[in-house]
Amino acid sequence: MLLEVEGLCVNYGHIEAIRDISFGVPEGTVTTLIGANGAGKTTTLKTVSGLRKVRAGTIRFEGKDITAMSPYDRVKLGISQSPEGRGCFVGMTVRENLDMGAFLRKDRKTAAYREDIDRVFTLFPRLQEREKQTAGSMSGGEQQMLAIGRALMARPRLVLLDEPSMGLAPKLIQQIFSIITEINEQGTTVLLVEQNAAQALKRSHEAHILETGEIVRSGTGAELAGDDAVKAAYLGGDV
Structure with missing residues (x-):
């Protein structure tokens, strides 16, 4: 497992933004986090890249504990981010x-x-x-x-992409997602946060759904894209 997140908790002041989430990003995959605004997706990426402090839990990269590591040192290790x-x-x-x-x-x-x-x-x-x-x-x-x-x-060994399709025209959205697939096929592992769940799941090996700071569903992109409850909540009823 290239990236492992275990029991992660992150606060904004007294507000819990992320509550005890655990997931992994296998090397060579596109792994996606989807969910509504405020679900904790961007906070998760910022915490992985070192921009948010961890209240509890562990982040490991290639088996190494990087929980307290600076953003600078995480880039040196091979983690890079394209921010929201x-x-x-x-x-x-x-x-x-x-x-x-x-x-x-x-x-x-x-x-x-x-x-x-x-x-x-x-x-x-x-x-x-x-x-x-x-x-x-x-x-x-x-x-x-x-x-x-x-x-x-x-x-980077792992690139974090935060809402790459936000505000783009439909034709350009298709192009951006095709390029994300190409980047992955060239050997870069991708952790993707994306509001366009249909496009994201179509290209994801693994995916996790966040709601109010917690992971409520996990599976392959195809499994979640084919789930009726996921379709109704995130895909407008269809992919």
Whole structure:
């Protein structure tokens, strides 16, 4: 198991945001967390990446306890995040944003680094077209591509994607999800938080449903997509 979360509890002040959740992310998979707004999905990702303190529980990456580890050190281990809201550096160019994603790397003048830039541009040709354009002048969809590309520049073993389809047009949503599948097929494990449950489950090996800070259902993406109760609650009655 690449990532193991066990008995995780996280508070915002006196409010319990996550209550005793446990799940794993097998290496090589797309694992998805779905649920309504406020269910604790984004908090879970932020806690895995080290941006939220743990009240109780354990997080392990490749068997190593990282519960108290800094976000910086988690990136060094191989965990990278594309945050909700994209978080692009709006005054910087596309290339500068991608370079920021690789801030820990010492190989920026090597062929390996150029190969990773080329990989991002192959996944997202629009970014190559906009390489010298500032992120703030780009569309929401282009910024989402940039946020994912920036996360990949850290060469992560595990990439955390938080609501990658939020605010995008239907055609672009399909494109983003196809690229997520491609990223996974290229060898990167994905932990995905997504409101578009139908698209997410279609591409997930494993999935978990959160309600008010607790995991209430788990299964393969196909199992949850085919469950009548899940369909009614999250998929508009159908996939």
